[in-house]
Amino acid sequence: MDSSESLWQFMHQQSGKLLQQTVQHIGLTFISLLITVLIGLPLGIYITHNKTTRRLVLGVAGVLQTIPSIALLGFMIPLLGIGPLPAITALFLYSLLPVIRNTYAGISGVDPGVKEAAVAMGMTPAQRLFRVDLVLAFPVIMAGIRTATVINVGVGTLAAYIAAGGLGEFIFGGIALNNTNMILAGAIPAALLAIVLDFLLSLLQRTGAARRKVVLTLLPLIIVCLSSFYVLPMRFGSRLLAGFTPEFMGRRDGDIGLQSVYGLHIRTVVISDAVMYEAIYKGKLDVISGYSTDGRLKAYDLVVLDDDKKIFPPYYAAPVIRRDVMQRYPELAPVLNKLAGQINDSMMTALNYRVEYLNQSPEQCARDFLVSRGLYQAARNGRKGTIRLGSKIFPEQYILTDIYAFLIRGYTDLQVDSKTGLGGTKICFEALINNQIDCYPEYTGTALLAILHPPAAESQRLAGNRDSVYNYVRRRFETIYDLEWLDPIGFNNAYALMMRRGQAQQLGIHTISDLAGYLKTNKR
Amino acid sequence: MIVVKNITKTFGARKAVDNVSFTVNEGENIVFLGTSGCGKTTLLKMINRLLEPDSGEIWINNHRIVDQRPEDLRKKIGYVFQNTGLFPHYTIEENIGTVPRLLGWDKAKMAARVSDLMEKLHLPPDQYRSAYPHELSGGQQQRVGIARALAANPPVLLMDEPFGALDPITRASVRKDFKQLDELRSKTIVLVTHDVQEAFELADRIVLLDKGRIVQQGTPDELLFEPAGEYARNFFEEQRFQLEAGRIGATDYPALIRAFDHFRKRQH
Numbered sequence: 001m002d003s004s005e006s007l008w009q010f011m012h013q014q015s016g017k018l019l020q021q022t023v024q025h026i027g028l029t030f031i032s033l034l035i036t037v038l039i040g041l042p043l044g045i046y047i048t049h050n051k052t053t054r055r056l057v058l059g060v061a062g063v064l065q066t067i068p069s070i071a072l073l074g075f076m077i078p079l080l081g082i083g084p085l086p087a088i089t090a091l092f093l094y095s096l097l098p099v100i101r102n103t104y105a106g107i108s109g110v111d112p113g114v115k116e117a118a119v120a121m122g123m124t125p126a127q128r129l130f131r132v133d134l135v136l137a138f139p140v141i142m143a144g145i146r147t148a149t150v151i152n153v154g155v156g157t158l159a160a161y162i163a164a165g166g167l168g169e170f171i172f173g174g175i176a177l178n179n180t181n182m183i184l185a186g187a188i189p190a191a192l193l194a195i196v197l198d199f200l201l202s203l204l205q206r207t208g209a210a211r212r213k214v215v216l217t218l219l220p221l222i223i224v225c226l227s228s229f230y231v232l233p234m235r236f237g238s239r240l241l242a243g244f245t246p247e248f249m250g251r252r253d254g255d256i257g258l259q260s261v262y263g264l265h266i267r268t269v270v271i272s273d274a275v276m277y278e279a280i281y282k283g284k285l286d287v288i289s290g291y292s293t294d295g296r297l298k299a300y301d302l303v304v305l306d307d308d309k310k311i312f313p314p315y316y317a318a319p320v321i322r323r324d325v326m327q328r329y330p331e332l333a334p335v336l337n338k339l340a341g342q343i344n345d346s347m348m349t350a351l352n353y354r355v356e357y358l359n360q361s362p363e364q365c366a367r368d369f370l371v372s373r374g375l376y377q378a379a380r381n382g383r384k385g386t387i388r389l390g391s392k393i394f395p396e397q398y399i400l401t402d403i404y405a406f407l408i409r410g411y412t413d414l415q416v417d418s419k420t421g422l423g424g425t426k427i428c429f430e431a432l433i434n435n436q437i438d439c440y441p442e443y444t445g446t447a448l449l450a451i452l453h454p455p456a457a458e459s460q461r462l463a464g465n466r467d468s469v470y471n472y473v474r475r476r477f478e479t480i481y482d483l484e485w486l487d488p489i490g491f492n493n494a495y496a497l498m499m500r501r502g503q504a505q506q507l508g509i510h511t512i513s514d515l516a517g518y519l520k521t522n523k524r
Numbered sequence: 525m526i527v528v529k530n531i532t533k534t535f536g537a538r539k540a541v542d543n544v545s546f547t548v549n550e551g552e553n554i555v556f557l558g559t560s561g562c563g564k565t566t567l568l569k570m571i572n573r574l575l576e577p578d579s580g581e582i583w584i585n586n587h588r589i590v591d592q593r594p595e596d597l598r599k600k601i602g603y604v605f606q607n608t609g610l611f612p613h614y615t616i617e618e619n620i621g622t623v624p625r626l627l628g629w630d631k632a633k634m635a636a637r638v639s640d641l642m643e644k645l646h647l648p649p650d651q652y653r654s655a656y657p658h659e660l661s662g663g664q665q666q667r668v669g670i671a672r673a674l675a676a677n678p679p680v681l682l683m684d685e686p687f688g689a690l691d692p693i694t695r696a697s698v699r700k701d702f703k704q705l706d707e708l709r710s711k712t713i714v715l716v717t718h719d720v721q722e723a724f725e726l727a728d729r730i731v732l733l734d735k736g737r738i739v740q741q742g743t744p745d746e747l748l749f750e751p752a753g754e755y756a757r758n759f760f761e762e763q764r765f766q767l768e769a770g771r772i773g774a775t776d777y778p779a780l781i782r783a784f785d786h787f788r789k790r791q792h
Contacts, residue, residue, distance in 0.1 A: 116605070
C-alpha cells in the first residue's frame with residue numbers, strides 16, 4: 001500500500017472537513033491568545049512595580065503550566081461543561097505564564113539608564129510605559145507571545161476531546177480507528193500551523209524600532225480577526241445536537257453509516273466518551289454514540305435507539321492472545337476460557353455501573369464477580385512465567401483484565417503484569433503485535449471494521465450475524481497476525497445511539513429511523 | 525536661582541548627603557567636585573526630584589520644587605547623563621525633540637530647533653537626523669545628549685559627569701564645542717565631575733564635597749590659593765602647578781615664579 005498517496009487521497013477526500021478543522025483550530029488558538037495577551041500583558045506590567053504580587057502571580061501561572069494539559073481540560077468540565085468555553089479557558093490558563101513572565105522580564109530588562117533618562121525628561125509613568133518600556137521590551141514580549149501561540153496550537157488539539165473542534169478531531173479519530181492517514185491529516189497541519197505561526201511571529205519580533213509602532217497597532221487587529229475564525233462559522237443544521245466520539249465519526253458503522261444508510265444528518269460535535277454521558281445528562285447534547293453495556297446508561301437514565309437498519313455489527317468481546325504465548329503455556333487458554341459465556345449484557349452493564357458510577361475499584365468488582373460465580377481461587381504465586389495483559393482505556397476493559405488476572409493467578413503458576421489504559425484500539429493492537437503485551441480483550445465488530453477493514457461487500461455479507469463475524473475475524477487474525485481469538489465472553493457491547501429517556505419519549509423517537517425522520521421534518 | 529537648604533539623604537545606614545546648603549545664582553555655572561561616593565550625583569538628582577531628600581528643602585526661582593508635579597518640574601530642567609541615556613529606539617531627531625514633543629510644540633518649530641542645535645553641536649542634520657544612537661560614535665552621542673537637554677530651552681541645566689565616559693581627545697573636543705554654545709550664557713548650570721581640570725575650566729564657582737558634606741565652596745582661585753583645610757589643599761596638590769599656571773596667565777611673572785618655586789619645593 002502506498003501510504004503517501006493514500007494520505008493525499010484522504011486529505012483530498014476530506015478537504016472540506018480539514019479546512020473547517022484548520023480554520024477552527026486557528027480561531028481557537030487566537031481567541032485564547034487574545035485573552036491571554038489582554039490579561040497577561042497588564043498583569044506582567046503590574047508586577048514589575050509590585051514585588052509581593054510578582055511572586056504570587058508568577059507562582060500561580062507557573063503551577064498552572066505544570067498541570068498536564070489533558071488534566072486541565074478535565075478540571076474545566078465540572079466548572080464550565082463542554083464545548084468552546086472550557087477549551088478556551090484551559091488554553092488561556094495554559095499560555096498565561098510565558099506572556100506574563102516575558103512582559104515582566106522584558107520591561108525589567110530595559111537599560112536602567114534609559115529608564116532614568118525617560119524620567120528625567122519629564123515623561124509621566126504612562127508615557128514612559130508606552131513610549132519607552134513597552135517598545136524596548138517588545139522583542140522579549142513577542143517571544144513570550146510566540147511561545148504562547150505554539151503552546152495553544154499544540155494543546156488545542158486536545159480540545160477535540162470536549163467538543164470544541166479543531167485538528168484534534170482527526171488525530172484522535174485516527175488513533176481510535178487505527179487509521180494512520182487520519183492521524184497524519186490532523187497532525188501534519190497542526191505541526192505546520194505551529195511552525196508557520198512561530199516563523200511569522202519571529203519576523204514581527206525582529207522588527208526594527210522604527211516599524212514597531214505599526215506592528216503594535218496591526219497585531220491586535222490581526223489577532224482579533226483570526227479569533228473571529230472560531231466564532232463566525234457557526235454551523236447551521238439540525239435542531240438536535242449530537243456528540244460523537246472521534247472513533248465513531250470515522251467508522252463505517254458510525255457517523256458515515258448513519259448518513260449513508262439512515263440519511264441521518266445531525267449537527268455534530270466531536271467529544272471524548274469520558275465526558276459524553278455527563279454532557280447528554282445535563283442537556284448539553286441530545287444524542288450520543290455510546291456503548292450498549294455502559295454503566296452510565298443506567299445511571300443517567302438514557303435510552304438506546306433501536307438500530308432498525310442494522311448498521312452496527314455485533315461487538316462480542318473475547319480475549320485475543322499471541323499464538324507463541326499460547327503454545328508456550330498450553331494451560332493458559334482453558335483458564336481464560338473459563339469466562340466464556342459467563343457475562344451477559346445486563347451483567348456487564350451492572351459491573352460497569354459499579355465502576356463508572358459508584359466508583360468501586362475494577363479489581364473489587366472482578367473479585368466479587370468471580371466469587372459469586374464460584375470461580376475465585378486464591379493466587380498460587382507460581383513462578384513459571386509472566387503474562388502481560390493489556391486493556392484499552394475504559395472501565396469495562398479494566399474489569400475484564402482484572403478478572404483474567406485473578407483467573408491466571410488462581411489456576412496457573414503464571415504471574416500477571418497488567419498494562420492497563422493503552423488508549424484506543426490502535427495502541428492496544430499495535431502493542432499486541434509488537435510483543436509489548438500478550439493478550440487483551442477485543443470486540444468482534446471493532447476487529448472487523450477498525451483493524452481488518454474488509455471490502456464493503458464482505459462486511460455487508462457478514463452484517464449482523466454474531467457467529468459469521470466471529471469466525472471471520474478469528475480466521476483473518478490467525479493468518480495475518482498470528483493471533484488467536486479465544487471463546488466470546490457472552491455480552492455484546494455494541495455501538496448505540498442514545499438519548500435522554502424524557503426527550504426521546506416526548507419526541508416519539510424509538511428507532512434511529514424515527515430520529516432521521518424527525519430531523520428531516522423539523523429543520524431549523 | 526537655586527536655593528538648597530539643609531538637605532540630607534541616606535541610603536540604608538550610609539549618609540550620602542549630610543546637611544548640605546548652598547545657593548546657585550541666576551546664570552551661574554556651579555561645579556560639584558569630589559571623589560566617587562562623595563554624594564555629588566545624589567545631590568544633583570535631588571534638584572529635579574529623581575531622588576527625594578529625607579529632609580531639607582530645595583527652591584528654584586522662589587518655588588519649592590515639591591510643590592510642583594515632578595513631570596512639570598523636569599520639563600523645565602535639562603539633564604545630561606554620563607552614559608548619554610539616549611533612547612535607542614528613537615532617531616537622533618526624535619531623541620533631541622523628546623521634551624518639545626512632551627510640551628506639545630508644533631512640528632515645524634520642533635524641526636527647526638533640532639536642526640539649529642545639531643548644527644551648533646557639529647552634527648550635520650542631513651546626515652544624522654534619521655540615524656539611530658547606535659550608529660553614532662561616543663562623542664557624537666554625547667553631543668546628542670547635550671542637544672536633547674537644551675532642546676526646550678530650559679533655564680536650568682543639570683549635568684552628571686557629561687564628559688566622563690569619553691576618551692581624553694574626544695572629551696576636549698566636545699567640551700570645547702559645549703563651552704562655545706551661546707545658549708549657555710543665560711543658563712544656570714550645575715555640573716558634577718571628579719575631574720579637577722574640567723571643574724576649573726567650566727566653573728564660576730566650585731563646591732568641593734567629601735563624605736556627603738561640603739568641604740569648601742568658592743571660586744576656583746579661592747579653592748586653589750586659599751584652601752580651607754587639609755582636604756582641600758591635598759585635593760589639588762597633584763595638579764597644582766598646572767592649575768595655578770592656568771589661573772595666573774602667562775604675563776604675571778612674579779606669580780608664575782612663586783608657583784614654580786612652590787612646585788619645585790614639592791618635587792624635593
